[in-house]
Amino acid sequence: MPNRRTVDMLHMSWTEVAEALEQQPVILLPIGTLEQHGPHMPIGNDPLVAQYVALRTAEQTNALVAPPINYGCSAVFRNFPGTYPVKPETLANVLRDVCKAFISQGFRKLVFFNNHGGNEFVCEQVARELKAEFGIVIGNVYPWNLGYALMRDTYDDPNKAYGHGAEPETSAMLAMFPEDVLLDRKESGGYRPFGGWQVQGYTKVSVPGQSVSGTVYLDADEVAPNGVTGDSSMANVERGRIWIERVVGFAVAFVNQFDSVTSASAVNGRSPVA
Ligand SMILES: [Zn+2]
Numbered sequence: 001m002p003n004r005r006t007v008d009m010l011h012m013s014w015t016e017v018a019e020a021l022e023q024q025p026v027i028l029l030p031i032g033t034l035e036q037h038g039p040h041m042p043i044g045n046d047p048l049v050a051q052y053v054a055l056r057t058a059e060q061t062n063a064l065v066a067p068p069i070n071y072g073c074s075a076v077f078r079n080f081p082g083t084y085p086v087k088p089e090t091l092a093n094v095l096r097d098v099c100k101a102f103i104s105q106g107f108r109k110l111v112f113f114n115n116h117g118g119n120e121f122v123c124e125q126v127a128r129e130l131k132a133e134f135g136i137v138i139g140n141v142y143p144w145n146l147g148y149a150l151m152r153d154t155y156d157d158p159n160k161a162y163g164h165g166a167e168p169e170t171s172a173m174l175a176m177f178p179e180d181v182l183l184d185r186k187e188s189g190g191y192r193p194f195g196g197w198q199v200q201g202y203t204k205v206s207v208p209g210q211s212v213s214g215t216v217y218l219d220a221d222e223v224a225p226n227g228v229t230g231d232s233s234m235a236n237v238e239r240g241r242i243w244i245e246r247v248v249g250f251a252v253a254f255v256n257q258f259d260s261v262t263s264a265s266a267v268n269g270r271s272p273v274a
Contacts, residue, residue, distance in 0.1 A: 007058035010067050026063040026259050027107050028054040028141075031095070031114040031123065033072030036080035036220075038165025038228040040186040041173055043082035044070070046144070050115035052176050053143045056244070057251040062259050063111075066102070069094060073118040076202050079221040088122050095126045103134055108268045111139040111258055113251075136268045139258045141251050147172060150246040154239055163230020164220075165189065168243050170232045175240025186235070189228030199223040 005011050012020070032047025042048065047070040054065045071094075074085040099110060110130075114123045120142075127138040151168045152158040161167035166188065173181050191199040198206035202220050204213040220227065262268035 004055075007055060007063070008065050010065075012064075020064055021106055023062060024107075024109065024263070026061065026109040026111055026255055026262075027066050027102055028058055028063050028255070029066040029098070029110060029112050030054045030068035031072060031112055031116070031119055032068065032070050033074045033085065033116040033119060034070065035074035035077040035083040035085070035116075036165070036227040037169065038187065038189070038232065039226055040182045040232070041165060041170065042177070042180045043084075045169065045173065046072070046115040048177060048180075049143050049172065050113045053115075053141070053248055053251055054113040056248045057113075057141075057255055060248075060252045061255045063255055066098070069098065072116050073122060074116070076118065077220045077227070079219055080227055085118075091119060091122050092126055095122065096129065099126065099130055099138075103130070103136070108136055109259065109262050110136070111141060111255060113141050113143065115143050117145075137262065137265075139254070141254060143247050143251070144169065146247045146250055147243050150250065151239070151243055154242060155234060161231045161234045163189070163228065164224070165226075165228035166230025166232040167234055168239060170235035171237070171239035172243040172247075173240070174235060174237045175244055178237070186232050187226050187228055188231045188233055189224050189226050191223050191229060192225070194218060194222045201229075 009017065030047060030050035032050050034043050036043060037045040047068055051068050057063060058065045071086045072091055073088050074083050077083040078085055102110065112123050114120065123140060130136060130138060147168045148162060155161045170181065193199055197216060200206060200213050202223060203215050203217055205216050207214045
C-alpha cells in the first residue's frame with residue numbers, strides 16, 4: 001500500500017501540501033452522514049466507505065484526499081439512536097466554505113465523494129454556485145450508488161437483496177471493515193404499513209388502482225422498525241471484494257478522466273479567482 005502521507009491530507013504538513021499543489025492534483029472530498037444502518041453496522045457506514053474508496057482511488061491517480069465532512073442530512077432516520085443530522089443549509093455552508101478555501105489557494109480540480117443520498121441536492125447546489133462564481137466544473141462519485149448499479153449480476157434477485165442496511169452494503173462492509181460488522185446482530189427487513197398507508201419506501205406509498213407510487217414523507221422507524229429494508233442474508237466477504245474492485249475501478253477511471261479533461265480545458269485550467 002502506498003504511503004498514506006502521499007494521498008491523505010489529514011497526515012500531511014503544510015509544506016507537503018504546497019508541493020502537492022504544484023502538481024495540480026484532483027482533490028477528493030469525502031462527504032458522509034451519521035445514521036443507522038441496521039442493528040449490525042456502524043453509524044459511520046457512509047463516511048467510512050466514502051473515505052475508503054477515496055483513499056484507494058487516490059493511490060492510483062493524481063489525487064489527494066481532503067479531510068472528510070462526516071455530518072450530513074439524515075432527518076429521515078432521526079429517531080434511531082446514533083443518527084445525528086445537520087440541516088441542509090448547515091451542510092451547504094460548511095461544504096461551500098471548505099471548497100472556497102481550497103479554490104482560494106489555487107486548487108482547481110474538486111471531486112466530491114458524497115456517499116449519502118440525502119446530501120445529493122446540497123452537493124449539486126453548492127457545485128452550481130461555485131461553477132457560477134469561479135467557473136470550475138466539480139465532479140461527484142457516489143460509492144453506494146455505484147455498488148447498486150455494478151453488483152446486480154452477483155445476486156439471483158437484486159431487488160430482494162438490495163436495501164438500506166442490507167445488500168450490497170453489508171458485503172461491502174465485511175470486505176472493508178470486517179471488525180465493524182456485528183454478524184450476530186444481522187437482520188433482514190422491509191417496509192410495513194403505517195397509519196393506513198401501504199408503504200413502498202420512506203416517501204413512497206401505494207395508490208389503489210394505480211401502477212405508480214404516491215409520495216408522503218414518513219420517518220424511517222415508522223415503516224422499517226429495525227432500520228433494514230432488504231435481505232442481508234446474502235452478505236458475504238467475496239461479494240464485498242467484488243464490490244471494492246468494481247466501485248474503486250470505476251472511481252479510478254472517472255478521476256483519471258476528470259483529471260485529463262480538466263487539464264486540457266479552459267474551464268478548470270485557468271488561474272484561480274482569489
Ligand atoms: Zn446514507
